[in-house]
Structures are given as structure tokens and as C-alpha cells.
Amino acid sequence: MNEPIIELKHIKNYLGNSWVHNDLNLSVTRGEILAIVGGSGAGKSTLLRTMLMLQTPTAGTIKVFGQEITPNSTTALHYLHQHSGVLFQHNALFSSFTLLENVAFPLKEHTQLTQQTINQLALLKILAAGLTVEDANKYPAELSGGMQKRAALARAIALDPELLFLDEPTAGLDPQSAAAFDELVLNLQKTLELTIVMVTHDIDTLWQVTNRVAFLGEGRVLAIAPIAELVTINNPLLQAYFTGPRGRAIEKIYSGKKN
Amino acid sequence: MTKKLLEMNNQTDVQQLICQGSWTLANLNQLKKDYDQINWNNLKTIAIDGNAIYKMDTSGAWILQKILKQLNQQQTKFNLAHFHNEHLLLLKMIAAQETHLKEIPQPKRFNWLHRLGQRSYDQLQFIQAFLAFIGELSLIALRVIRNPRAIRWRLLLNIIETSGYQALPIIALLSFMIGVVLTYQMGLQLRTYGANIFIVDLLGFSVFREFGPLLTAIIIAGRTGSAFAAQIGTMVLNEEVDALRTLGIAPAELLVLPKLFGLIIVMPLLSMWANLFGLLGGMLMAKGMLGVTFYDFFERFAQVVSARSLWIGLIKTPIFALLIASIGCFQGMQVSGGADSVGRHTTRSVVQITFCIIITDALFSILFTRLGL
Numbered sequence A: 001m002n003e004p005i006i007e008l009k010h011i012k013n014y015l016g017n018s019w020v021h022n023d024l025n026l027s028v029t030r031g032e033i034l035a036i037v038g039g040s041g042a043g044k045s046t047l048l049r050t051m052l053m054l055q056t057p058t059a060g061t062i063k064v065f066g067q068e069i070t071p072n073s074t075t076a077l078h079y080l081h082q083h084s085g086v087l088f089q090h091n092a093l094f095s096s097f098t099l100l101e102n103v104a105f106p107l108k109e110h111t112q113l114t115q116q117t118i119n120q121l122a123l124l125k126i127l128a129a130g131l132t133v134e135d136a137n138k139y140p141a142e143l144s145g146g147m148q149k150r151a152a153l154a155r156a157i158a159l160d161p162e163l164l165f166l167d168e169p170t171a172g173l174d175p176q177s178a179a180a181f182d183e184l185v186l187n188l189q190k191t192l193e194l195t196i197v198m199v200t201h202d203i204d205t206l207w208q209v210t211n212r213v214a215f216l217g218e219g220r221v222l223a224i225a226p227i228a229e230l231v232t233i234n235n236p237l238l239q240a241y242f243t244g245p246r247g248r249a250i251e252k253i254y255s256g257k258k259n
Numbered sequence B: 001m002t003k004k005l006l007e008m009n010n011q012t013d014v015q016q017l018i019c020q021g022s023w024t025l026a027n028l029n030q031l032k033k034d035y036d037q038i039n040w041n042n043l044k045t046i047a048i049d050g051n052a053i054y055k056m057d058t059s060g061a062w063i064l065q066k067i068l069k070q071l072n073q074q075q076t077k078f079n080l081a082h083f084h085n086e087h088l089l090l091l092k093m094i095a096a097q098e099t100h101l102k103e104i105p106q107p108k109r110f111n112w113l114h115r116l117g118q119r120s121y122d123q124l125q126f127i128q129a130f131l132a133f134i135g136e137l138s139l140i141a142l143r144v145i146r147n148p149r150a151i152r153w154r155l156l157l158n159i160i161e162t163s164g165y166q167a168l169p170i171i172a173l174l175s176f177m178i179g180v181v182l183t184y185q186m187g188l189q190l191r192t193y194g195a196n197i198f199i200v201d202l203l204g205f206s207v208f209r210e211f212g213p214l215l216t217a218i219i220i221a222g223r224t225g226s227a228f229a230a231q232i233g234t235m236v237l238n239e240e241v242d243a244l245r246t247l248g249i250a251p252a253e254l255l256v257l258p259k260l261f262g263l264i265i266v267m268p269l270l271s272m273w274a275n276l277f278g279l280l281g282g283m284l285m286a287k288g289m290l291g292v293t294f295y296d297f298f299e300r301f302a303q304v305v306s307a308r309s310l311w312i313g314l315i316k317t318p319i320f321a322l323l324i325a326s327i328g329c330f331q332g333m334q335v336s337g338g339a340d341s342v343g344r345h346t347t348r349s350v351v352q353i354t355f356c357i358i359i360t361d362a363l364f365s366i367l368f369t370r371l372g373l
């Protein structure tokens, strides 16, 4: 249980004339839900892109599934991309496919199932993500913002990947759907033993579903701990993030509940 | 042979359905095969044993749910034994989702009459939209011309650079080659009559009146018209055009007008440039193939080719510029939906521009003949 599924060592990223990451170390344990938080522009999305090797780090090593990945390690990369699902911050749905085709696409590419089976499985994912069968034939442009987010989630979990990367999955969702999302993530972890790395600004999600939270700032992981511990750490950046009026109100609710 | 994932055990007093191994997506085909091999009829009660399933994902749970549903339908009694907790939980999740599963609504199919009507209506809509676009553009153009300070000079200069200056090499090269080819083909005929020097007349007229302007227009259509359509189309998808509207700026003013004015300025100049290189190519070829010296060439050229031919060619070019900019931008504005729409409208812009240019050129030919020019 305690082996790391992702290991980042001494990651540096130089983008647009500044260091986005400067000597960043992070390891993700198999089976956990890890959240990455930090202010806007702290480099959270960039970190996810680096883990997926969509962007080569300026320096540092990345190990995923026990194998080091570099732009040239094609087999390791192939394995990674087949066994992980990604929800991008801006959804990245295929605009010329319908919702059903979007979700069915990974299944079609990576399995030898009949079209009918693929469609059934894809529909199950669509339902799991909180959309309805009536939406299946719509194109991304015909879906609302929140629906697009859910469609992207459905595509990310289409293959039941071992490793799930979610970039702001609840942004733009109504509170009820966000709660449903939390439940879905917990269920996925419990039933499929997924490892989930997510970037989120949703403090409710942080308290509800995460096992650990990594706080990104100054190009490094400033702290990594379960959320209840993290909010007590005495660091001006963390304090500023969590003890704003919103953070405090929510903290009260949850820490009250746990006692 | 691999171990079966699903097997019926008839040895015990109660029939037992044994589920084992990895019930995952990778094994789904195998699982379905095993499922089909089992005789599901005449079952009274069965025990389903899931102890030996060591991994199950949603697709495995889906198959299990299918089995349970079938057993329910044929009123077989069953109980689930020794399943792992998380697998039962997954099964519950899938079962809950399955109740919402139904046939995907099929899009309606229409008969040919309906489709014909739809197509005609779409065409009419398209013409109407184009007219509206031209109308809006004209109004804005008139407003801007009366108040030259409203012209966006930076954008205009930018267009002149990217669509004009940067196109110089390709236009030079292609017109030079056309000049060479024309001379070669006409030279073959002229040589048999010994009328070598007449190459100057033919070349001068054809390049000035037709080839220079037409070639330029077609290169610019492919190079710039398509770029206009793709750029504006992507902006439409990105809601940038809507953002402009909400900021109180007419998209046509910011996005279309500078392109239009820029091309109108650039096209005659580029045509002149094309003329020059077309003649140069022809001249070199005339010397090499037909033995017409440069001196002879220039002397004859000055005698027979009048400035009027040049003007007749150049006068067409602003019209071509108008066609390229307006159709390119209009097709960009028509983009909707997704990325393939950008592709479709970009293609359409080039096809329509080329079509319109050639038609216009033909009309000009008729007009000039009527006028006796």
C-alpha cells in the first residue's frame, strides 16, 4: 500500500522567463487521493502536465509506476498513458465527436470489444458522471459548461484507469453536482482502488475526499499533510490560503464534525 | 487453455456459479465468451460465489449485473456468496446506474424532399447572411473612411506586411516560372513559322492582362484568404468575437476592415511584381530558346505593348482583393461548433474565392471586349 506510484525528484520548470517550479519533490502513494492546492499561477496545472510528460521539465526526474519517464522512453510513456485518465482544466473534449463518441473513443482505441458493448460501457460512465442518456448524441458545443466538465470526467474514467489526474474537476459545477462528484471519487477509490491526483480550489472537496493535500508555493511543495493538519501549519502562505473568511467557515464545519 | 472466469459447478447439491480471476476490461471478451457458454435454462436456485475474483472494474461489475438481471427475469433464486465488500459496492453502483440506462434517442431521418428543402433553405440563408455581412461591412467602411483617424493603422500595416511583403518571394518565383512555361509553349508554335519576335507581343499582352493579376489573386487566395478564415473561425469558437461585441466593438471593424483595406492596397502592387517576374522569365526563355536578344525584346516591347494593357490588368486587382478579404472573413464568421467546422469553412473559403475570381475575370474579359479595349 505504501509504495509510491508517482515520484518527482528535484523538478525544475522554467517557463515564460521565470521559474515555475524550483526543486520540487513530491511522491504519491498508491491508492490515495492527493490534492494539489496553491494560489492561481502557482504551477499546479504545469505540474500535472509534467507528470504526464506533456511537458518536459527543465531538470529533475519523474518516476511513474516504478519506471522513470523521459520524452524518449516510449514504452514507459505508452504504459502511463494507457493506465491513466486525465481531466484537463479546459476539458479538451473532441469538438467533432458527440458526447458518446468522446467517452467511447478510449475504449475503441484500447480494447477489442464490439461497438455495442463499448457504447453500453460508455453510457454507464456518462451516467456515473451525472449526465443523462439524452445528452449522448450532443456535441460538446451543445453542452453547458458544467456538463462539459462532467463529459470530460466521463472520458477520463472511461478505461477505469489506475491513475486519475483531475484538474479542477468541480470548477463550474453547482453545489449539488460537486457533492455528487465527491461521492463518485470516494466510490471510485473504494471500489477500484484508484490513485487520484487532483488540483482543486474547492475546500469542501479537500475536506471530504482527500487523504493528503500538497500545498504548492514558491515553486516548491511547501507542505504536504492531511487537510486537518495542513490548516494548522504555521506558514504565512498557507495561513493566507486557508484562513480567509471562506476557508475558516468551512474548517469550522468539518473540524466540528470530526470531534 | 486459460482458466475460465465464469464456470458452473454441478457437483454440489445446490448449483454453484463460480466467478474467479480478473474481471476487468482487458478480460471482458473472455468473460462474455464464458457467459455465452453457460446453459442458463432450467435453473431453480443457484449460489454465486465471488470469492476468487481478485480484481473487478466497472465492466466486470456490468457483466455480473447482467447475469443477475437475467436470473431475476427467469425467476431463478440466487444468492451472492463470499463476494468482497468493494466488489459488492461496485455492483450496487452499477445497478443504480443501470436503472437509468435506456436506448439512445436516434436522430430523426428525413426523406429526400425534406432534405432538398432544407438544403435550399440553407443556401438562401447563406446568401442572406452574406448580403447582411457585406451591408454591415459597407456601412462601417463608409463611416471609417469619413473619419480616417478611426482606421486601425497598426493592423493595416500588419496585414500589408504579412499578406504583401512576406508573399513577395513566392509570387516572384511562381510568376517567373509561368513566364518561362508560357514562352516555351508559345515559342514552339512561333518557331515553326519563324515568327520568333512575336513572342514579345504574346507575352506582354497575356502577362499584363491575365496571368499577372490572376496568378497573384490565386496565390493570395490560398495563402491569405484561408488564413483569414481560419483565424476568425478560431476566434469565433473561442468566443473572442462575442467578447468584442460586448466591448462595443463591431467585429467587422476590427477584424475585417483592416484586412480588406490592406489587401486592396497590396494586390495591385503584388500584381505589378508578378508582371515583372513573369516578363523576366519570358525574356530569359526567349533569349535561350528563340534567340531574341534583350535589346530586341525591349525595343519590340516598347513598340507593341501599350500602358493600357497594364491598366486593364491592374484595374481588376482591387476587385479581387475585395473578394478574397470578404469571402475569407465571412467564412470565418460562419464557423460554429468545433474544430472540423474551422477546417470546412477554410476549405470553402478558398474554393469560393477561386471560383469568384475566375468568374469575375471572365466577366471583365467580356466587358473589355464590348468596350473595345
Ligand SMILES: Nc1ncnc2c1ncn2[C@@H]1O[C@H](COP(=O)(O)OP(=O)(O)OP(=O)(O)O)[C@@H](O)[C@H]1O
Pocket (backbone or CB within 6 Å): A015, A016, A020, A038, A039, A040, A041, A042, A043, A044, A045, A046, A047, A089
Ligand atoms: N506555456 C507557457 N508559457 C509561459 N508561461 C507559462 C506557460 N504555461 C504556464 N506558464 C506560467 O506558469 C505559471 C503556472 O501556470 P499554471 O497554469 O500551472 O498555474 P495553475 O497553478 O494551474 O493556476 P490556476 O489555479 O489558475 O489554474 C504561470 O505563472 C504561467 O504564467
Ligand SMILES: [Mg+2]
Pocket (backbone or CB within 6 Å): A044, A045, A046, A089, A167
Ligand atoms: Mg491550472
